[in-house]
Amino acid sequence: MSEILQYGFMQRALVAGVVIGTVCAVIGVYVVLRGISFIGAGIAHASFGGVAIGFALGVNPVAAAVVFCLFVAWAVGMVAERGKVREDTAVGVFFAATMALGILVIGLMKGYQVDLFGYLFGSILAVTKADLWMSAGLGAVVLATVAVLFKELLFITFDPEMAEVTGVPAGRLHYVLLGLIALTVVLSMKVVGIVLVSALIVTPAAAAYQLTEDFRKMMALAVAIGIFAATGGLLLSYWLNTGSGATIVLLATAVFFGALALSPRRRRGRRATGG
Amino acid sequence: MAEERAVIELERVTVTYQYHVALEDITMRVAAGEFLAIVGPNGAGKTTLLKAVLGTVRPASGSVRVFGKAPWKLGGERRRIGYVPQGTAVDVSFPVRAYEMVMMGRYGRMGLGNRASAADKEAVGRAMERVGIAELAEEPISRLSGGQRQRAFVARALANDPELLLLDEPTTGVDVAATESLYGLLRRLREEGMTILVVSHDIGVVANYANSVACINQRMVTHGRPEEVRSGEVLACMYGPHAAFLDHGPVPHIVVGEHVHLDEEGKPADE
Numbered sequence: 001m002s003e004i005l006q007y008g009f010m011q012r013a014l015v016a017g018v019v020i021g022t023v024c025a026v027i028g029v030y031v032v033l034r035g036i037s038f039i040g041a042g043i044a045h046a047s048f049g050g051v052a053i054g055f056a057l058g059v060n061p062v063a064a065a066v067v068f069c070l071f072v073a074w075a076v077g078m079v080a081e082r083g084k085v086r087e088d089t090a091v092g093v094f095f096a097a098t099m100a101l102g103i104l105v106i107g108l109m110k111g112y113q114v115d116l117f118g119y120l121f122g123s124i125l126a127v128t129k130a131d132l133w134m135s136a137g138l139g140a141v142v143l144a145t146v147a148v149l150f151k152e153l154l155f156i157t158f159d160p161e162m163a164e165v166t167g168v169p170a171g172r173l174h175y176v177l178l179g180l181i182a183l184t185v186v187l188s189m190k191v192v193g194i195v196l197v198s199a200l201i202v203t204p205a206a207a208a209y210q211l212t213e214d215f216r217k218m219m220a221l222a223v224a225i226g227i228f229a230a231t232g233g234l235l236l237s238y239w240l241n242t243g244s245g246a247t248i249v250l251l252a253t254a255v256f257f258g259a260l261a262l263s264p265r266r267r268r269g270r271r272a273t274g275g
Numbered sequence: 276m277a278e279e280r281a282v283i284e285l286e287r288v289t290v291t292y293q294y295h296v297a298l299e300d301i302t303m304r305v306a307a308g309e310f311l312a313i314v315g316p317n318g319a320g321k322t323t324l325l326k327a328v329l330g331t332v333r334p335a336s337g338s339v340r341v342f343g344k345a346p347w348k349l350g351g352e353r354r355r356i357g358y359v360p361q362g363t364a365v366d367v368s369f370p371v372r373a374y375e376m377v378m379m380g381r382y383g384r385m386g387l388g389n390r391a392s393a394a395d396k397e398a399v400g401r402a403m404e405r406v407g408i409a410e411l412a413e414e415p416i417s418r419l420s421g422g423q424r425q426r427a428f429v430a431r432a433l434a435n436d437p438e439l440l441l442l443d444e445p446t447t448g449v450d451v452a453a454t455e456s457l458y459g460l461l462r463r464l465r466e467e468g469m470t471i472l473v474v475s476h477d478i479g480v481v482a483n484y485a486n487s488v489a490c491i492n493q494r495m496v497t498h499g500r501p502e503e504v505r506s507g508e509v510l511a512c513m514y515g516p517h518a519a520f521l522d523h524g525p526v527p528h529i530v531v532g533e534h535v536h537l538d539e540e541g542k543p544a545d546e
Binding site for chain 2: 033149151154161163165167209215217
């Protein structure tokens with residue numbers, strides 16, 4: 001145990017794991033309670049288009065992904081808001097289109113496939129010092145925004161109509177939430193991978209939901225599970241020589257099933273119904 | 276009546292959604308201190324009428340005035356309106372405690388990034404006292420009974436000290452005792468000076484508590500004091516033109532034309 005912590009790449013990966021586990025879990029609480037998991041998955045796949053464009057233009061692929069994901073997240077929100085298309089339909093369209101765009105761009109250049117594999121499935125070896133600073137910086141932005149807008153984000157997640165009626169700008173805050181999801185995806189993609197990041201957002205929060213009926217406790221539990229899955233998954237992936245993203249996500253999934261088995265909500269045997 | 280201060284004034288209001296007309300040519304006036312029940316069949320535009328008063332739906336034609344202004348221009352005065360949406364509109368398994376949910380009613384007033392002040396906490400405590408759920412403050416909303424949860428929604432609306440209270444089907448899925456007790460609460464609030472507008476399809480209960488009834492079915496069918504409103508008109512509005520109320524046996528019952536089916540509670544069943 002102690003000798004692997006001496007490797008620079010492992011130290012960086014573990015610090016990144018703590019940051020990612022925390023931020024994904026915090027955002028995941030809103031995603032799970034609002035029932036917008038599919039948007040998380042859609043934005044994650046869009047980041048592939050952003051990374052590919054970054055490579056093609058010769059700019060930092062992470063910076064390109066930030067811009068691209070924010071654009072896609074808000075575009076989905078706007079298309080859905082116009083009311084012509086349902087939100088999950090809008091996500092379905094953008095999700096495929098941005099992935100296709102990424103594949104097209106990669107096809108036009110040769111020799112970058114190896115790099116891209118790390119982005120798709122996550123790699124602890126890929127985490128550079130610069131990546132770590134990027135993750136920590138974006139993570140700080142996301143957590144600070146949540147801290148400032150904590151009660152408003154809670155309200156629009158629980159009851160957006162009532163929020164709007166009582167003077168909380170629910171419409172604009174929805175875009176803020178979409179933006180936070182986009183940043184969370186980008187800061188996680190190198191370690192967890194584009195394909196799997198939405199699971200790390202959803203699963204710890206879904207597990208925590210099974211264990212408590214208090215919003216703050218749910219968030220604290222989700223963070224604990226997220227950090228456990230991210231750091232534990234990284235260590236396991238090193239020992240078992242498996243992909244880091246897959247190992248992290250499967251560990252989180254195991255916790256989720258454990259929580260489901262222990263759930264007081266399930267034991268009580270009822271999900272209260274409307275009215 | 277006409278000299279009393281009007282809280283709500285609707286003048287020939289028509290609301291249309293993409294493919295249909297929800298409300299047509301509604302003219303109505305609600306005076307301060309009135310307890311108005313809006314009844315009508317499913318899909319009659321009752322919720323739309325509430326939303327027009329709230330300002331979340333704008334009329335295609337006609338004018339809506341609340342406290343003398345268009346409701347979407349009320350700004351901070353919007354707080355004078357308390358709103359209790361349909362219980363089915365929110366996820367009741369959401370992990371939030373009753374106290375926090377009632378506090379949400381004041382989030383808009385607190386402003387972005389601010390925490391609850393002593394005044395906010397006091398207002399929330401008072402609102403929960405008023406509806407009789409103070410001792411349930413720490414309960415998650417999923418563990419409240421239907422009636423208790425409905426009271427918590429009323430407390431959330433009261434937390435802003437409104438002068439006008441709008442309630443949308445407040446007794447859906449709530450048992451008879453809790454329904455009577457909720458309407459008793461509304462009557463007390465009215466005695467304290469609150470103007471109340473409640474949407475319901477349960478004319479039997481509402482007529483005992485409201486001091487005015489409006490029956491709508493896209494258009495205004497009838498509007499007046501419960502004892503003045505002709506029961507034939509109300510029945511026709513609720514159940515169709517062929518409905519008749521028969522009171523000759525041990526159980527009064529309603530007979531309706533062929534194409535309306537009633538469920539066990541005597542409401543027209545959903546098609």
